Amino acid sequence: MTDSLIATLAARLGPAHVLTDATDLAPHLAETRGLYRGEALAVLRPRDTAEVAFAVRACAEARVPVVAHGGNTGLVGGGVPFGGVVISLARLDRVRAVDPLDATITVEAGCVLASVQAAADAAGMLFPLSLASEGSCRIGGNLATNAGGTAVLAYGNARELTLGLEVVLADGQVWNGLRALRKDNSGYDLKNLFVGSEGTLGIITAAVLRLHPKPASKATAFLGLASARAALDAFGALRARLGPRLTAFEYVPRFPLEVVLRHLPGAVRPLEGDHPSYALVEVSSPAPDADEELEARLGELIESGLVADATLARSEAQAAALWRLRESLSEMQGHEGGSIKHDVSVPVSRVAEFLERATEACEAAMPGVRVCPFGHFGDGNIHFNLTQPVGAEKAAFLAEWPRFNRIVHDIVHAMDGSIAAEHGVGLIKRDELPRYKDPVALDLMRRLKGALDPHGLLNPGKVLAAEGAPEAFPARGGAAARSGTAA
Amino acid sequence: MTDSLIATLAARLGPAHVLTDATDLAPHLAETRGLYRGEALAVLRPRDTAEVAFAVRACAEARVPVVAHGGNTGLVGGGVPFGGVVISLARLDRVRAVDPLDATITVEAGCVLASVQAAADAAGMLFPLSLASEGSCRIGGNLATNAGGTAVLAYGNARELTLGLEVVLADGQVWNGLRALRKDNSGYDLKNLFVGSEGTLGIITAAVLRLHPKPASKATAFLGLASARAALDAFGALRARLGPRLTAFEYVPRFPLEVVLRHLPGAVRPLEGDHPSYALVEVSSPAPDADEELEARLGELIESGLVADATLARSEAQAAALWRLRESLSEMQGHEGGSIKHDVSVPVSRVAEFLERATEACEAAMPGVRVCPFGHFGDGNIHFNLTQPVGAEKAAFLAEWPRFNRIVHDIVHAMDGSIAAEHGVGLIKRDELPRYKDPVALDLMRRLKGALDPHGLLNPGKVLAAEGAPEAFPARGGAAARSGTAA
Numbered sequence: 016m017t018d019s020l021i022a023t024l025a026a027r028l029g030p031a032h033v034l035t036d037a038t039d040l041a042p043h044l045a046e047t048r049g050l051y052r053g054e055a056l057a058v059l060r061p062r063d064t065a066e067v068a069f070a071v072r073a074c075a076e077a078r079v080p081v082v083a084h085g086g087n088t089g090l091v092g093g094g095v096p097f098g099g100v101v102i103s104l105a106r107l108d109r110v111r112a113v114d115p116l117d118a119t120i121t122v123e124a125g126c127v128l129a130s131v132q133a134a135a136d137a138a139g140m141l142f143p144l145s146l147a148s149e150g151s152c153r154i155g156g157n158l159a160t161n162a163g164g165t166a167v168l169a170y171g172n173a174r175e176l177t178l179g180l181e182v183v184l185a186d187g188q189v190w191n192g193l194r195a196l197r198k199d200n201s202g203y204d205l206k207n208l209f210v211g212s213e214g215t216l217g218i219i220t221a222a223v224l225r226l227h228p229k230p231a232s233k234a235t236a237f238l239g240l241a242s243a244r245a246a247l248d249a250f251g252a253l254r255a256r257l258g259p260r261l262t263a264f265e266y267v268p269r270f271p272l273e274v275v276l277r278h279l280p281g282a283v284r285p286l287e288g289d290h291p292s293y294a295l296v297e298v299s300s301p302a303p304d305a306d307e308e309l310e311a312r313l314g315e316l317i318e319s320g321l322v323a324d325a326t327l328a329r330s331e332a333q334a335a336a337l338w339r340l341r342e343s344l345s346e347m348q349g350h351e352g353g354s355i356k357h358d359v360s361v362p363v364s365r366v367a368e369f370l371e372r373a374t375e376a377c378e379a380a381m382p383g384v385r386v387c388p389f390g391h392f393g394d395g396n397i398h399f400n401l402t403q404p405v406g407a408e409k410a411a412f413l414a415e416w417p418r419f420n421r422i423v424h425d426i427v428h429a430m431d432g433s434i435a436a437e438h439g440v441g442l443i444k445r446d447e448l449p450r451y452k453d454p455v456a457l458d459l460m461r462r463l464k465g466a467l468d469p470h471g472l473l474n475p476g477k478v479l480a481a482e483g484a485p486e487a488f489p490a491r492g493g494a495a496a497r498s499g500t501a502a
Numbered sequence: 503m504t505d506s507l508i509a510t511l512a513a514r515l516g517p518a519h520v521l522t523d524a525t526d527l528a529p530h531l532a533e534t535r536g537l538y539r540g541e542a543l544a545v546l547r548p549r550d551t552a553e554v555a556f557a558v559r560a561c562a563e564a565r566v567p568v569v570a571h572g573g574n575t576g577l578v579g580g581g582v583p584f585g586g587v588v589i590s591l592a593r594l595d596r597v598r599a600v601d602p603l604d605a606t607i608t609v610e611a612g613c614v615l616a617s618v619q620a621a622a623d624a625a626g627m628l629f630p631l632s633l634a635s636e637g638s639c640r641i642g643g644n645l646a647t648n649a650g651g652t653a654v655l656a657y658g659n660a661r662e663l664t665l666g667l668e669v670v671l672a673d674g675q676v677w678n679g680l681r682a683l684r685k686d687n688s689g690y691d692l693k694n695l696f697v698g699s700e701g702t703l704g705i706i707t708a709a710v711l712r713l714h715p716k717p718a719s720k721a722t723a724f725l726g727l728a729s730a731r732a733a734l735d736a737f738g739a740l741r742a743r744l745g746p747r748l749t750a751f752e753y754v755p756r757f758p759l760e761v762v763l764r765h766l767p768g769a770v771r772p773l774e775g776d777h778p779s780y781a782l783v784e785v786s787s788p789a790p791d792a793d794e795e796l797e798a799r800l801g802e803l804i805e806s807g808l809v810a811d812a813t814l815a816r817s818e819a820q821a822a823a824l825w826r827l828r829e830s831l832s833e834m835q836g837h838e839g840g841s842i843k844h845d846v847s848v849p850v851s852r853v854a855e856f857l858e859r860a861t862e863a864c865e866a867a868m869p870g871v872r873v874c875p876f877g878h879f880g881d882g883n884i885h886f887n888l889t890q891p892v893g894a895e896k897a898a899f900l901a902e903w904p905r906f907n908r909i910v911h912d913i914v915h916a917m918d919g920s921i922a923a924e925h926g927v928g929l930i931k932r933d934e935l936p937r938y939k940d941p942v943a944l945d946l947m948r949r950l951k952g953a954l955d956p957h958g959l960l961n962p963g964k965v966l967a968a969e970g971a972p973e974a975f976p977a978r979g980g981a982a983a984r985s986g987t988a989a
Binding site for chain 2: 105114115116117118119139160161163167171172174175184187188190191192194196197198199200201202204205207208210211213222227228230246247254255256257258259260284301308310356360361362363364365377391394395396432433434435436437438439440444451452453456457458459461462463465466467475477491
């Protein structure tokens with residue numbers, strides 16, 4: 016049965032694009048953090064939507080599960096196959112159209128995010144989705160996980176940037192919803208069902224995305240703040256004055272800043288003196304006035320006492336250096352030992368309260384633990400990370416991950432937040448969902464899954480549990496496997 | 503059976519809130535344009551979500567259909583009941599919370615749109631959704647139809663303004679998805695399934711909505727243009743320079759302007775001279791510079807020849823007078839006789855081409871017909887209306903509606919547009935969908951309907967056809983009924 020399926024696929028896709036060799040499969044069986052290792056019959060590399068549809072139909076007829084892969088940069092184990100085939104979208108990498116007047120770009124799922132940004136830029140427009148892995152993640156994966164990143168404050172998540180989709184359904188049918196319309200109420204909203212469904216309801220093969228006018232000027236500043244509360248007040252004041260021109264408000268407390276200054280080659284302290292909290296602020300303007308605008312606002316904030324000190328980047332190089340500090344936080348944290356991570360969100364108005372409560376609870380739970388939170392403060396989205404106590408044993412620390420999950424997620428839940436803010440559910444948070452999610456919502460999700468994928472062949476066991484699917488957490492190999500990664 | 507259901511409902515809701523008298527039912531059986539007249543066993547007026555859930559559960563057990571009503575201002579027959587009960591959400595009219603820092607407002611479905619705007623305004627914030635019926639439509643209906651209006655260009659449709667929902671499902675269960683999060687990827691996106699589903703998948707009882715900072719200044723101008731093409735070029739130039747500060751770009755050709763000047767009491771010609779096309783432009787700024795910003799941009803447009811002439815409103819009263827011209831178009835058109843209407847959208851880049859092609863085709867189809875299109879040009883959304891030839895018989899003209907549907911909708915479809923842009927499908931466009939919609943999309947819609955409303959009890963026969971449901975178009979009573987309305 017399997018041999019016949021592989022032969023059928025090889026005949027259509029070409030033998031060179033049906034990989035079965037262990038070496039070829041390897042990169043598709045693990046994920047970035049090394050938390051899971053799966054297995055697959057084959058990795059398919061179709062070249063277009065018709066080939067994806069053919070492959071999915073053939074697999075559906077053989078009742079063989081299918082896991083879609085973009086850049087395989089996900090952080091929740093959502094792309095790890097446990098049997099079945101992997102369909103890599105990497106060869107569907109054409110930019111089909113760019114229309115500046117329409118402010119849209121039509122791309123195939125395998126386009127690397129940075130190349131989508133570049134194509135928009137070449138047309139004089141901005142595709143604002145931006146995240147650390149943009150050089151290797153692919154837009155299909157960004158859409159399948161409803162990616163967030165640093166530009167959500169002004170431009171929204173991947174969802175808000177999506178106007179239309181082309182999707183291969185579980186039975187191999189193709190839904191062509193590639194429409195570039197700002198207003199369309201001709202029936203149920205199908206596209207938002209697939210965006211963020213992590214490959215469990217359909218496989219996105221192409222999309223029409225929204226572009227924005229390129230700002231005429233940008234300004235970047237680094238703020239010293241007395242506390243998370245002060246950061247929230249400063250954020251509120253800036254947003255009230257700047258409206259949609261406030262395009263980033265990233266939060267960095269003292270400890271993560273010290274970590275990155277200690278370990279990042281060439282890093283320079285951005286602000287003299289020592290502050291409990293910092294924020295990286297960016298203003299974008301359609302006029303050439305971003306610098307003077309931000310300078311004026313910072314002056315007001317310092318005068319009113321909301322901000323203790325601030326520095327404005329005086330060149331693109333200085334701005335890039337500030338962003339490099341922010342973007343290196345996750346990687347540099349690894350130099351301090353084991354790291355336990357939570358990607359959570361709360362209502363923006365409660366983000367300071369969340370930071371206080373979660374910090375206190377984690378420090379009480381493990382003396383010496385170094386709370387290392389940072390992130391997209393203006394979206395209420397904090398990467399609430401914990402660095403091991405100095406001198407602790409890394410594996411033993413990482414074994415405490417489930418205990419800290421309970422502490423942090425309980426607080427998030429009590430504050431009407433989300434335990435899966437921008438990285439998705441995948442495998443790692445799948446079994447946390449039934450604990451925190453409204454049972455009616457879970458029931459609706461199961462009904463939708465049943466309606467769109469009745470045989471449970473699309474990325475089985477991700478987001479929702481499935482019979483025979485792998486254990487979610489602790490991962491295969493437990494703490495030992497987890498300790499092998501920079502996490 | 504029916505008597506027992508009514509008794510059960512009266513016992514819980516109170517007899518005063520289970521209306522069965524013909525006089526009380528009447529306003530709930532017809533819709534604004536008088537195209538349809540339905541029938542209902544009763545109109546229920548629950549006071550809170552628990553009572554809505556009770557009523558829906560009782561009806562579900564008795565297999566009695568349920569049609570939800572907000573302000574009953576819809577334009578596509580979506581709220582007309584054909585048997586079963588009407589559940590009016592009018593008594594669920596509390597603003598549950600406003601949080602300026604979080605930039606959210608939590609409202610019940612029965613809040614009148616204008617009162618949501620007012621509550622936001624009182625908190626120093628902006629709820630941007632704005633449309634002609636805002637004094638009587640209710641927010642639950644706005645969400646159920648994914649309402650558009652004049653502020654979509656910068657702020658999006660009702661969908662983009664929705665963060666969370668509370669929904670009563672077909673079996674009476676309540677999904678509490680009232681979350682105020684900017685980032686939440688904890689499972690499938692349920693809220694977008696209900697937004698725009700016109701009461702056929704669930705009944706929205708409350709919502710968390712996004713607020714925006716109130717602009718510090720606004721400027722309004724009226725532009726004279728050589729053609730629809732010139733309007734498109736001017737729009738592109740303005741958006742490139744103004745970005746999100748361009749908050750409206752409404753299109754009015756010569757004929758609709760002449761109609762409104764002829765019939766609207768107190769209307770004053772906004773611009774000397776005669777132009778083939780006009781546009782109403784609004785700029786909103788977080789700084790107090792909107793006037794000088796718009797004046798500078800208009801100067802550039804006139805100098806470059808894109809705009810023939812322009813006038814800037816010099817006071818709030820002048821701005822209001824310009825908006826009054828725009829907002830009276832639909833009503834004033836009725837003074838010229840019968841009107842056949844199409845609410846359609848195309849990609850923004852093709853809106854001028856659409857206007858040219860559709861105008862030519864309609865004029866060729868009926869000598870003397872007066873094409874009267876206007877609308878949300880910057881969203882690609884045109885109300886492509888036709889006014890009867892001078893001296894024609896109104897009923898005979900309106901009887902041509904299906905023929906003009908075919909002409910206009912065929913052109914829209916060929917241009918990758920939508921035949922239902924902002925008013926929805928309801929009953930009037932239901933049987934047009936199978937002609938124009940991707941069959942795979944229709945199949946997906948039916949599967950979703952089956953999964954969420956397996957007995958077909960929620961607003962049956964709307965959006966999707968249902969066994970035993972009423973004929974869609976021509977409406978009951980045919981042209982005679984239609985001629986009774988200002989349409």
